Amino acid sequence: MSAIEQRGISIAPEKKKRKYYLIPTYFAVICYIIFLGFPFVWMFTTSLKSPFELLQLDQSFLPKSFYWQNYQDIMEKRGLLNSAKNSTIIALITTVITTIFAVPAGYAIARLRKVFSGAATGWILISQVFPVSLVIIPLFMAVRRLGLLDTIWGLILVYLVAALPFALWMLKGYVASIPMDLEEAGAMDGASSFQILRRIVFPLLLPGIVATALFTFLNSWNEFFFALVLIQSPENETLPLTLARFMGSEGQVLLGPLAAGAFLATIPSLLIFGIMQRKLASGLLAGAVKG
Amino acid sequence: MKTTSKSGKMYNRGAWKYALPAFIPLVLLSVVPLSQAIWTAFTDNVAGFNVKVKFIGFENFRRLAGDTLFWASFKIGIIWAVSVTLLALVLGFGLALLLNQKLRFLGLMRVLSLVPWAMPPVIVAIMWNLLLRPTSGPIDGILEFFHVPGAKTDWLGDFNTAFPTVILIGAWVAMPIITVSILAAIQGIPSDMIEAATIDGANAWQRFRFITIPAVRAITTALVALNIIWNFSSFGLVFVLTAGGPGGKTFVPALFAYNEAFKYGNFGYAASMGVVMALAIVLMLAVYLKASKREDTQR
16 A cells, blocks of 8 residues: 555656646546545435435435434344345355365465366356356256255355355465475475475465455355345345345335445445455456466 | 476475365366356256256257347447446546556545445445436436536436446446556556656656556456456346336346346246357457457567
8 A cells, every 4th residue: 555655656747847737637536536435425425314304306415414213224124134144144154165165276276287277277267258147047956956045055055156266266376476485495394295285385375365255255245146046035135135125115215224224235345345455456366467 | 296397396296185175166166057057058948847958959049049139138238348348447547547646635535446346236226326316316416506408317217328327337336446456557667667768758648658558558458358258247237227227228138138037937048148148258358359469469
């Protein structure tokens, strides 16, 4: 983060010319801030407006009074609390299982002979090209055959399928950035391959594992399509599903609770992004750069 | 297992042990379902239990070729994927350039630039729906305040405005990854390179044209390719925003295939649509990557 302030490679010309140059620049800055930030802020202020206020034609930016009841309404009466519980369980289990599978596999793909790693990497790339609307068909049939339709376990199974290739892709990049020499040195000193993995690779890989896990969590927390196809009963719904259904029905009138629910569902994602910030992007693309 | 490669570097002797338990789930959870998906496209599979599935060769594809509704949706999908990607690229590149300068509000902008990425697509759709409401939404209110013609438009419900509006929202979602990646590439430029160019008398435009652009070329190619893949088959945002309406103006192919499979139960036919979409993506990528490679060798 601080790299920007320290380096500040500026394309702006030298001090003399600055002033006239800065007017359009700051105009652009303001436009971007409004474009990116205003929708979110509006959603938040809407969540604090009373039903009466929301009925009025000319909406003020700030609510006239804080109407916290919207939050109570969406969480208790509309079952959002239960959906949040489902979303959390599903995302957590998906993340744990994906990580357990992906860490050794990502290591292997990065360190194995070219034939294997090439085949695996090629497959991961190919699997990204297939639209989810195609992939869901055999998965739906498999989940139905297992009797897991409309259960959170069926959804977890499908999320594993969706998450694994990308988790491997990210981890492969992180492993590749660990110098081979370290492992070789370990081998020279007589460490077994398991010791090398545990004592040398794992500690260095930990930030990458955390990033991959958070990314997997986020993706399953945000996912909508698979949940829409696989879940029918309200008590098994995930957050995006409940909110989408609510918007299609009473939400058209109950804007306050709708905005409150939408705001609450965003908080975990925002927290994760707060933690990861730019590491996320570098991790995403690590796999691409360090083949 | 060989432990020494031609370059003389030693591989971790035990790596295959970790590969095996991990490749099994990869095969089971990824290779098998995808192969089944492709196979389904060549069958008459329909929803429901105890229905005998027959291999029918290219019958689904033959039928699909004459399905004008699908091709209308397909066209919308291509326009959608390309427009969202290009618009997000322009907006994201601009934002990355601003973030790279010493300006006020930089911290705020940096945080905000990630917000669209962090939000679940369903929430993005709900949020923009709140903003764009014709009666209570603030956007029409603001436009009216400034006496902009076109205020009081039902942006998501109007035949002419629905698709462009959805594209703009799509670009809003796609921006952060592009911004962050391009910013990282720009900050990877060695500062002495820019200083040297400045000393040699290069102006801001020349520095941008001959240093910044080449530095972000590779990552931009990757970003465009990824965004075309992601957007062509995207579903949630459009489903919640417009559900394909008004009058099919925003009926992206993922919605079409979803309806075919889970509304009408035609799994085989829907799978053939998915296969055609995957082929279209591969074709688009091939053309695009070839073009950008040619451009690379020309310079």
